[in-house]
Amino acid sequence: MKIKSILVAVELENKSASLEIALSLAEKYDAELTVINVIHDPLVNAERYVYPLGDDDKAQHQHSEERLKKLVDKTMRRFEQKRLVTTHVLRGKPEAIVDQEIKRHNVDLLVVSHRPEWKIEYLMFGRKLTHIVTQSSCAVLVIPEE
Numbered sequence: 001m002k003i004k005s006i007l008v009a010v011e012l013e014n015k016s017a018s019l020e021i022a023l024s025l026a027e028k029y030d031a032e033l034t035v036i037n038v039i040h041d042p043l044v045n046a047e048r049y050v051y052p053l054g055d056d057d058k059a060q061h062q063h064s065e066e067r068l069k070k071l072v073d074k075t076m077r078r079f080e081q082k083r084l085v086t087t088h089v090l091r092g093k094p095e096a097i098v099d100q101e102i103k104r105h106n107v108d109l110l111v112v113s114h115r116p117e118w119k120i121e122y123l124m125f126g127r128k129l130t131h132i133v134t135q136s137s138c139a140v141l142v143i144p145e146e
Contacts, residue, residue, distance in 0.1 A: 003029040008111040012067040018113035018143040095131040
């Protein structure tokens with residue numbers, strides 16, 4: 001399998017092992033890299049018909065976009081990379097957004113993170129991760145975060 005397109009879904013932390021590995025793999029395979037952050041909003045489709053994004057939602061989205069760009073820039077500087085990386089902050093159900101982005105970018109490899117020490121995470125995100133891993137149409141690499 002030739003890896004031409006990599007999608008990495010990240011949390012907006014100071015450091016992301018999944019982003020670091022995705023950057024390294026993109027460099028090694030000369031692959032396109034898309035980095036996304038999903039603002040979990042299960043009602044995003046319903047809300048679209050009730051009211052457009054309000055000022056608070058727009059401010060949160062813009063703040064998340066700025067944080068994502070800073071995270072990517074900081075990580076790229078640390079690894080001395082100067083490649084083109086596409087970033088997106090998206091709203092909705094994470095598993096649905098990831099599925100959508102895999103198809104949209106014709107992704108060969110999905111890189112996601114998991115924090116096994118967070119017990120509450122399984123209740124909130126565990127099923128989403130299980131869905132992403134078992135239902136994905138591409139290869140999935142799950143990286144434990146510190």
